[in-house]
Amino acid sequence: xxxxxxxxxxxxxxxxDALGIADGVTTNPTxxxxxxxxxKSLIQDICAVMGDRPVSAEGISTxxxxxxxxxxxxxxxxxxxxxxxxxxxDGLKAVRVLSQEEIKTNVTLxxxxxxxxxxxxxxATYVSPFMGRLDDIDQDGLLVVKxxxxxxxxxxxxxxxxxxxxxxxxxxxxxxxxKAHIATxxxxxxxxxxxxxxxxxxxxxxxxxxxxxxQQKDIEIER
Ligand code: G3P
Numbered sequence: 001x002x003x004x005x006x007x008x009x010x011x012x013x014x015x016x017d018a019l020g021i022a023d024g025v026t027t028n029p030t031x032x033x034x035x036x037x038x039x040k041s042l043i044q045d046i047c048a049v050m051g052d053r054p055v056s057a058e059g060i061s062t063x064x065x066x067x068x069x070x071x072x073x074x075x076x077x078x079x080x081x082x083x084x085x086x087x088x089x090d091g092l093k094a095v096r097v098l099s100q101e102e103i104k105t106n107v108t109l110x111x112x113x114x115x116x117x118x119x120x121x122x123x124a125t126y127v128s129p130f131m132g133r134l135d136d137i138d139q140d141g142l143l144v145v146k147x148x149x150x151x152x153x154x155x156x157x158x159x160x161x162x163x164x165x166x167x168x169x170x171x172x173x174x175x176x177x178x179k180a181h182i183a184t185x186x187x188x189x190x191x192x193x194x195x196x197x198x199x200x201x202x203x204x205x206x207x208x209x210x211x212x213x214x215q216q217k218d219i220e221i222e223r
Contacts, residue, residue, distance in 0.1 A: 001176045004054075004162065004184035008032045010045055012187040017049060019190070024054040026106070026128075026164070026184040028084065032058075040077060047078030056106045056126075058084035067094035075103045082125060084108045087115045092122040099123025106162065111139075113147035120152065120159035126182070130165035131175065141165070142174050149179040169193050 002023035005016045008031040043057045059070030071083040082104040085091040106126040107119035116127040131141030163175035163183040
């Protein structure tokens with residue numbers, strides 16, 4: 001499973017990249033609004049850090065023409081830009097044209113498997129079901145990921161499923177088991193996934209035992 005970093009913060013993206021786990025980045029207008037840097041140079045800087053790995057950037061138009069104009073501009077900023085398009089009828093029309101122009105798209109704000117199917121049929125490169133926002137309203141976000149993955153498998157659909165609006169470690173492992181291709185993960189969640197109290201207790205115990213042994217024999221490691 002691929003992991004994308006759900007952030008527009010360059011420092012956090014670089015830190016996640018240093019961990020060797022970042023297969024791409026997703027941003028959205030909310031994440032970009034938290035950063036001081038102007039949109040274009042921010043996306044270009046993130047794209048440069050990621051090299052040839054995909055970086056999703058989103059405009060704010062709601063009509064097809066506006067989405068197309070924004071998408072063509074965003075796609076020129078860097079070769080690895082993927083344009084995020086909202087899941088609406090206008091969005092689908094835009095995705096269709098953009099796929100003909102070989103501009104990669106990530107259809108966002110998906111809340112049902114049917115929406116994901118439509119986005120894929122229109123030519124989306126990625127579809128992003130929002131797990132956390134469904135759970136927030138007492139609906140099953142994981143079920144949408146599972147159903148989408150089953151449908152895509154049944155019909156050999158190429159679009160990749162990005163489990164998005166991921167809020168806790170179980171969302172990541174459950175969406176991996178459900179065969180999502182990708183989970184896009186906020187940086188803080190990566191650290192929740194790394195840490196385990198037994199790992200920390202284990203390190204402490206090894207250190208203490210080593211220190212005790214050092215008093216009796218030479219077991220230093222050259223550094
Ligand atoms: O990947 C989409 C994500 O940025 C939205 O997350 O937590 O605002 O629902 P959230």
